[in-house]
Amino acid sequence: MKSGFIALVGRPNVGKSTLLNGILETKVSIVSNKPQTTRNNIQGVYHEDGYQMIFIDTPGIHKPMNNLGKHLNRQALFSLEDADLVLFLVDVTAPLGKGDLFVIEKLKAANKPIILILNKVDKINKDKVLEIITDYSKTCQFEEIIPISSLKQKDIDYLISVLKKYMKDTKKYYEDNQITNQSDEFMITEFVREKVFELTKEEVPHSTACFLQNIEIKKDVLVIDVDIIVDKENIKKIIVGHNGSMIKEIGMRARHDLEKFFNKKIFLNLFVKTVKDWREKESCLTEYGIK
């Protein structure tokens, strides 16, 4: 058995969670087109004969605007301590900027081998890729530079073949059928939160957290109660929507994913609650499973 821990690190929205899901061919980490979707370090395990690669998906590193943001950055950087190898993901459609340089400095300080992943190459011309490689090569000594498209599953197999070379551990960390360290309870709240991120915009998704109130089996149906926490009354109105249309849509989409995940009929009750300034409160971050 060859194994190792691989941290997926980068700015928000570059495609870290999309890459993890693509490698595992299963959704273990929620994805959206809004920055700061991921709020926890999520382990996803890739199994192949004789190999166990443990990927750590992390929150995007950004300039924090509140206590939640500071905590997300801390989480991401914390993943470096466990990692044998770092995949530094960048979005090739965004120019190399201060945010990336900040992440690169943190990565250098961690002193781990770094592979630069140029993601979203489906969106640009091949010629541009060479230019980007030249720019990034000036900033850091990368072990390898690999252009991929996580969304289109382009060159993921090649990436896996490269990663095999870096698997030096011999310990088996997970059972063969286990693909994540996240609990079913966590997955439930994440599926709901993903739909909030999908359906709302601007400040709304970021001011939302989800909390599992109750889960029980009644006959063959899994009955799940989830609180959607918001930090202002006007955001509560947006989440509920006109005549409850938004909350209904969030519920329908989340239930669809949950039924697929649990392979069971689901009855999902959603409740919207206002908790003022929850993003600043340590106790709330702990209660909602972020800290």
Ligand SMILES: Nc1nc2c(ncn2[C@@H]2O[C@H](COP(=O)(O)OP(=O)(O)OP(=O)(O)O)[C@@H](O)[C@H]2O)c(=O)[nH]1
């Ligand atoms: N065109 C294209 N879009 C991509 C690719 N990879 C990811 N995306 C899109 O980029 C957006 C962000 O993807 P995520 O996987 O949530 O990004 P992330 O890095 O995990 O973001 P945070 O969790 O906020 O740090 C989503 O809309 C994805 O569909 C890709 O290879 N090509």
Ligand SMILES: [Mg+2]
């Ligand atoms: Mg993510």
